Amino acid sequence: MAGIVAYGGYVPALRMERKVMADAWGRGSLGGERSFANNDEDTVTMAVEAAVNCLHGRRREEVDGVFFASTTAPYQEKLSATLVGTVVDLGREVVTADFANSLRSGTGALMAALNAVACGSSKHLLVTAADYRLGYPRSDFEQSFGDGAAALLVGAEDLVATFEGAYCVSDEMLDVWRNPEDQYVKSWEGRFVLGEGYTAHMKEVVAGVLKKYGLKAGDIAKAVLPAPDGRTHTALAKALGFDVETQLQDPLLAKVGHCGAAQPLLMLSAALEAAKPGDLLLVGAYGDGADALLFKVTERIGTRNPRRSMRHLLENKLPFRSYARFLSYRGILEGQPGEPFRLFPSATVSWRERASYLRCHASRCTQCGTTTYPIQRVCYACGSKDAYEEVRISDRLGKVFTFTRDNLGGRSDDPVVVQTVAELDGGVRFYGLMTDCDPEEVELGLPVDLTFRRLYEGAGFHNYFWKLRPLRKGGTD
């Protein structure tokens, strides 16, 4: 039987009160706050965060496939799943596939993985989903969308939740869409979108899955129903016969927003964190039809916690109050270009050095034991040549050894770069930029971890690398 082995979410640290966005335009606020990706994050980096969270404490070698679902992948032509798999240090012999173009791509990837495991073609498939969609400036979407990611490890044994079945409908309609040249999500009239689109389809699949498996609404412990807004969510739940107080999984709209293709998986991760053995979870997703998936929580729940709980992700936040910088971070406004780079990005360099740059492997000398990053063929300490083994250091914690707040190296919309040298566990020195921080909070000895980020654009492709990040307390850390 296929099901979920492990799970983990990711919500970017940056949050903006919707009132800030509303006030910038002199319009009403939808209330609460939304998450948004830092200027060095995209759907791949967020998916990596979720994947690392999900795979915490597990052997990466056991994963034999990775799927990536998003409507906002960094490339139109080029696999993102491969990049995610490489960065989380999976092996070479893995199945990879991207799922795209729909808010149902997250559940689509999940069902494909469950089926692959059920038929025996894969043993452990990592399903990642991430989105950071853009609504038009001033629009409701701009406020209601959030940025986030989730990852689920799908397998056949040691399950925290078993997959009980699904019910899907497909219905061609233009309610919400985006053309290739569009930056922003378009939509038809709201009443059509919410009435004939979202509500009608979600009702159909939820009722359909309950009927198919002989269940009543009252049998469901938590209904995981992503929704465009709170009112529509509540109305749908009531119409389906769910108890709004006890049976609804928090749609995350007040604190995060709608994270597109990742939303059903992110909400499911949150539901699993709070679930008890025997709970039935119903997961819905909408877009040109709808999906409804049923999971049953097993006795193993609670033994496979992600590294960072949903509570940690929600509480660990950096309030952000500049709407102008939000627009600039998302490429809507173009800030004054910074200094040109002296070093030109190179696809061949990035490819050749992928063990160091992407997998974050250091070299551990087999003669003297010194571990050095990046990989050194000749040992820095003892001079042994080609006598090393590669070790992954991306999951090591560390402390700031020295730093400087550099006003020259940054972008015009984010001018202070905290250049940091950290001493990681095992004595490995790592130099990187500090991200997701208030530059003034950085001090010697500050505990840090590593996070994979998009460094800069150049030569027509995205340049990714690891950064340092203050290690924040809370959750299950």
Place this chain on the structure above:
Amino acid sequence: MGKSIKDQVAIIGMGCTKFGERWDVGLGDLVIEAAYEAYADAGIDPKDIEACYFGTACAPVVGIAGSAAADALKLRNIPVMRNENWCATGHITLLEACTAVASGLFDIVMALGAEKLKDTGFAGLGTGRGMSPVLEARRTSPGSFGLIAKRYFETYDLTNEQGKELIGKIAVKNHDNGSMCPKAHFNNRVTLEKVVNAPIIAWPLGLFDCCGNSDGAACAIVTRADMAKNFRDDPIYLKGFGISMDSMLPHFRPGFDWLRFDSLVTSSSKAYEMAGVKDPREELDVAEVHDCFTITELVIYENFRFSPWGKARQDVDSGFFTLQGGLPVNTDGGLKCFGHPVGASGIRMTYEIYKQLQQKADKPQRQVKNPRLGLSHTFGGPPQLSAVAIFGNERG
């Protein structure tokens, strides 16, 4: 180990341009300005030059080779060897010229360093420096040297305010000296209050903790020591030198403390050994060291044994490195006031030592009394590379 070349090579003429924002002159003009002053100072004809060692680091295009020097000066059918070694470019160019003469290959050679930074369109040396477009994508010079400061403050128990004042005093000293140097880019004096309150470049380094960005060139005419007096009565002799490069970007170096730089320690030790200097604090009369940032000059004091480890603060407070002190350092204002046109700096610093040892400082107020031995030095890279030269006005 190879042999010493102490007292085998002499400098018989030098030239140095005015440093600054030389919008109206190009690299070739700077080369001509420095070279013709050097020809005249040495009393030689350009045709006497048998080889040219040319240092430039940030040339506007790849493949500039020695063309910029050869084209401007009409050097024909002689070797023109271009050198690029980060901020030590000028020194290594000069020392290559010296070792070539010491080898007996040439009798009269020119060492020329030039840099035209102000044609690049930006104020600093730029973002993204070094070998890797990924590892060093946002690395800057102030950002790398700024990493030293907080370690120094922490190790020697200084508050941020005390630390800023300590390095700030070095800026005040160098500006005092630079105010008396017509060829310097900046001739203004500054107060400690102004220095510590200046806008931050890479905390804790403020504007006055950082050297300027300038255009400039400098030139030395090098010959055999035994021929030197044929050209002038007061040639300056190379007493010793050391060049040392550490391995790996210091940022990733396991166990590195950011205070003791092996390249500084070994390059100075080699130079002292060749020059026969046992106690540099006592025996050196004047020094030009690499003050790209004030914190750099501070740690050089200790790495060069001018001050005991951790004790540079006492020497800074007592004025030991001022013109009136026991060992005047950066008597012309240093990189702080000249700016740092990378390829030119090492030879420009040697120009100051040359003039001091000849007792021909352009302003008598900053002439060190009866100097015999002087040191010039540059420190380059992230940092990683150090070059030291010691000169004397008497052939031993």
